[in-house]
Amino acid sequence: MSNLLSEKFVTPSLPDFIRNLVGTLDAMHREGKYHGKISKEIKPWMDSSGVNFDRDNFRSSAVELGNDVEAQIQQDVKNFVTCSKYWISSPTASLEADFKADLYQGKNLPMLFLKFLESCNPESGSTLRTMADFVKTLEQTPEPNAAAPVEPPQISPPASPPPSTHTANTQFSIALRNGTVGKPYEIEPSAIARAIANQRKDDPEKARISHLQLPDGCGLQFNEQTGAVTGIPIKALEEQLHLDYVPSPNETSITCKVSLLINPDPASLWKDLPPPADAPYQKDLLDDKEYTLGDFRIIAASRRGRSHANKGDFRDDDFAVGYADSTGWLVVVVADGAGSAKYSRKGSQIACMVTSERLVAALNTPEYQTISPPQIEQAEGGPVKPRKWLKELLHEAALDAHYKIQGEADQPSETLPEPPTIRNYDTTLIILVMKKLERGCFTATFSIGDGGAGILDTPDYAEPLTHADGGEHAGQTTFVTISSTVSNTPENLDKRFKMSTTMDFTAALVMTDGITDPKFPSDAAFSDPACWQSLWQELEPALVSSKSLLDWMNFFSPGNHDDRTLIAILPATTPSEE
Amino acid sequence: MRRLPVYLVLDTSGSMSGEPIQAVKNGVQMLVSSLRQDPQALETAFLSVITFDSSAHELVPLTDLPSFQAPNISATGVTAMGEALSLVAECAKRDVVKASATQKADWRPMVFLMSDGVPTDDFEKGLARFKLEKWGAVVACAVNDADVSILQRIAPESVVQLDTSDSASMSAFFKWVTASIGLSSKSVQSGKELEGLNQLPPPPPEIQVVV
Numbered sequence: 090m091s092n093l094l095s096e097k098f099v100t101p102s103l104p105d106f107i108r109n110l111v112g113t114l115d116a117m118h119r120e121g122k123y124h125g126k127i128s129k130e131i132k133p134w135m136d137s138s139g140v141n142f143d144r145d146n147f148r149s150s151a152v153e154l155g156n157d158v159e160a161q162i163q164q165d166v167k168n169f170v171t172c173s174k175y176w177i178s179s180p181t182a183s184l185e186a187d188f189k190a191d192l193y194q195g196k197n198l199p200m201l202f203l204k205f206l207e208s209c210n211p212e213s214g215s216t217l218r219t220m221a222d223f224v225k226t227l228e229q230t231p232e233p234n235a236a237a238p239v240e241p242p243q244i245s246p247p248a249s250p251p252p253s254t255h256t257a258n259t260q261f262s263i264a265l266r267n268g269t270v271g272k273p274y275e276i277e278p279s280a281i282a283r284a285i286a287n288q289r290k291d292d293p294e295k296a297r298i299s300h301l302q303l304p305d306g307c308g309l310q311f312n313e314q315t316g317a318v319t320g321i322p323i324k325a326l327e328e329q330l331h332l333d334y335v336p337s338p339n340e341t342s343i344t345c346k347v348s349l350l351i352n353p354d355p356a357s358l359w360k361d362l363p364p365p366a367d368a369p370y371q372k373d374l375l376d377d378k379e380y381t382l383g384d385f386r387i388i389a390a391s392r393r394g395r396s397h398a399n400k401g402d403f404r405d406d407d408f409a410v411g412y413a414d415s416t417g418w419l420v421v422v423v424a425d426g427a428g429s430a431k432y433s434r435k436g437s438q439i440a441c442m443v444t445s446e447r448l449v450a451a452l453n454t455p456e457y458q459t460i461s462p463p464q465i466e467q468a469e470g471g472p473v474k475p476r477k478w479l480k481e482l483l484h485e486a487a488l489d490a491h492y493k494i495q496g497e498a499d500q501p502s503e504t505l506p507e508p509p510t511i512r513n514y515d516t517t518l519i520i521l522v523m524k525k526l527e528r529g530c531f532t533a534t535f536s537i538g539d540g541g542a543g544i545l546d547t548p549d550y551a552e553p554l555t556h557a558d559g560g561e562h563a564g565q566t567t568f569v570t571i572s573s574t575v576s577n578t579p580e581n582l583d584k585r586f587k588m589s590t591t592m593d594f595t596a597a598l599v600m601t602d603g604i605t606d607p608k609f610p611s612d613a614a615f616s617d618p619a620c621w622q623s624l625w626q627e628l629e630p631a632l633v634s635s636k637s638l639l640d641w642m643n644f645f646s647p648g649n650h651d652d653r654t655l656i657a658i659l660p661a662t663t664p665s666e667e
Numbered sequence: 668m669r670r671l672p673v674y675l676v677l678d679t680s681g682s683m684s685g686e687p688i689q690a691v692k693n694g695v696q697m698l699v700s701s702l703r704q705d706p707q708a709l710e711t712a713f714l715s716v717i718t719f720d721s722s723a724h725e726l727v728p729l730t731d732l733p734s735f736q737a738p739n740i741s742a743t744g745v746t747a748m749g750e751a752l753s754l755v756a757e758c759a760k761r762d763v764v765k766a767s768a769t770q771k772a773d774w775r776p777m778v779f780l781m782s783d784g785v786p787t788d789d790f791e792k793g794l795a796r797f798k799l800e801k802w803g804a805v806v807a808c809a810v811n812d813a814d815v816s817i818l819q820r821i822a823p824e825s826v827v828q829l830d831t832s833d834s835a836s837m838s839a840f841f842k843w844v845t846a847s848i849g850l851s852s853k854s855v856q857s858g859k860e861l862e863g864l865n866q867l868p869p870p871p872p873e874i875q876v877v878v
Binding site for chain 2: 264266267269327350352353355356358359395396399400610611612613614647648649650
């Protein structure tokens with residue numbers, strides 16, 4: 090065998106197997122052999138050198154580095170070390186001392202070999218050449234007293250060194266519990282020592298960790314007295330660390346590997362990308378408005394969700410507010426364009442505009458001027474027919490939205506790459522109309538799809554005003570763009586229409602599912618007045634302006650990153666109160 | 668929050684030993700590391716690892732990605748694929764939250780099964796049990812000499828094939844699984860579940876789709 094590189098290593102103090110390893114790898118690579126072949130040939134003498142060599146592991150972890158033979162050998166030696174189940178121990182600063190000591194004591198050589206390779210500055214030239222120089226300097230160094238222990242200084246009572254097999258050939262590794270940036274992290278006192286003791290069948294009561302090197306500036310601290318790890322992680326990492334384990338007070342420490350993983354803060358991973366500037370149907374990413382209309386104060390805001398911002402998608406939500414000033418009817422509409430429909434941002438916009446305009450026009454007629462609670466109670470479908478049942482009026486507005494969206498699909502107002510269909514504009518729709526009565530307040534809703542509306546009165550009253558169109562599976566809903574959903578059947582109308590009369594109210598809320606999903610985690614929660622009240626507690630301080638509502642709507646809730654739209658309707662404060 | 672459960676069902680029989688099993692191990696590690704960089708997957712995806720050799724083992728129960736620790740996998744024994752199918756079905760039955768008045772349902776679980784062999788146990792029994800659960804996307808990956816027709820019975824329209832089990836093709840497979848989970852977690856957050864191969868990202872050239 091021609092040991093090209095090992096010829097450079099005239100180093101009698103290096104054990105044969107290291108020289109053989111380098112030489113063999115060198116020769117084989119130059120002959121163009123595969124890793125499988127290499128591992129097969131080196132295994133027998135690796136075993137005969139007393140090294141527990143995992144051939145399969147070696148072969149599979151090999152990396153092809155092209156024609157760079159020296160880099161290849163260096164990589165292979167690293168793999169060899171990994172596969173030989175040696176620990177990587179003390180910091181590279183003490184490398185040279187360790188190397189010398191172990192070199193003369195014949196301990197842990199492959200490990201040191203690796204540390205040496207890693208410590209060589211790749212910029213300074215060939216690693217292997219640097220190594221040859223290093224070994225030469227070693228040869229000139231007098232051999233130290235072999236009995237002198239070269240242990241780290243921090244170890245407890247002096248003791249006879251443990252058998253070398255005890256430290257070198259015992260494989261155990263510990264993974265610390267994963268952490269997340271910004272969330273308090275704690276490993277209980279002694280827990281790590283106990284875990285290692287149990288693996289090694291040592292006495293857990295006597296074992297302790299004398300040292301654990303945590304990455305600088307990671308935000309975690311190791312308490313050497315108690316063995317606890319505490320702190321708040323400040324950066325994401327995935328690292329192999331080292332710790333010194335002392336099995337019992339009479340024994341010296343053993344260095345072992347420990348892995349630690351800190352997850353990034355999910356909030357920091359979201360990107361905020363603008364939608365393509367050349368896409369049709371451009372739309373603002375944020376929208377907010379506030380009004381005082383007759384008896385009502387309205388604060389409305391709508392913002393693009395994180396999941397949309399992350400992909401550079403548009404805000405698909407929309408809203409509209411209208412007021413019939415001759416009769417005092419308020420009209421509020423929110424719509425949530427489907428994420429799966431490419432022009433749903435336009436669909437939701439049309440739906441809101443069309444329904445609010447149509448309803449304001451219709452309700453602004455004298456027929457809708459008077460409406461009294463007894464009439465509402467008696468009527469089977471809404472207030473006694475002034476011109477039309479209110480239920481039919483709301484339904485017709487939704488139907489109108491359907492046809493206007495169909496019209497847009499047939500003749501798009503913008504240039505589109507290909508002819509759209511109405512389903513490209515899928516959107517939900519929630520209409521709420523409200524009128525102050527002589528005593529109390531009347532509200533009616535018509536809803537298609539998810540999201541929801543409700544009215545509440547502090548401290549404990551709340552009434553949901555919509556049924557969410559949830560499917561049997563999570564996430565299914567329906568849209569105003571689906572014909573059967575806007576059909577004129579009595580069952581369909583009854584399901585979608587709801588009305589209520591209250592004596593007093595604190596607020597009525599109309600929301601898309603970007604708000605209802607995180608705030609009402611289930612259908613039961615949506616019917617629970619306590620949930621409405623706790624939402625109100627959170628929301629009320631934000632209702633000083635539509636801008637502050639917009640800020641509040643940026644709250645972080647895992648798994649809930651859809652567009653969010655919320656319209657709060659409050660009784661207008663009377664002039665005397667202002 | 669609605670979770671997206673993902674079951675990795677991996678063949679760890681003796682024939683996978685050496686480079687293949689190391690590649691699987693690296694693949695799982697890579698999968699988790701890259702999903703951790705995806706905010707939607709990090710929140711939504713829950714991962715379980717089930718291995719099968721002479722018997723089936725729930726190596727890692729369904730775990731959220733932030734807490735997940737890659738398991739140590741070794742290869743030995745024969746191919747108890749039937750038992751693995753029963754086990755993953757039992758795990759899903761136990762783990763996956765069904766809709767109720769007070770709780771929203773989890774998304775239907777995804778299954779990625781990888782095998783390089785032929786079942787050596789009662790496959791029919793396991794398959795029958797597997798079919799009792801409701802699954803989202805189920806993808807089976809045939810490695811080397813695996814019996815494709817067997818895998819097609821598990822995932823009728825979603826069998827892919829790796830002709831070699833070297834680290835490069837394994838790594839390509841796990842990258843594709845990663846992309847699939849990532850896409851699925853985005854998709855469920857906008858309310859849509861992925862069901863079959865045609866909705867997953869296109870497989871890389873190392874992976875052949877079996878028709």
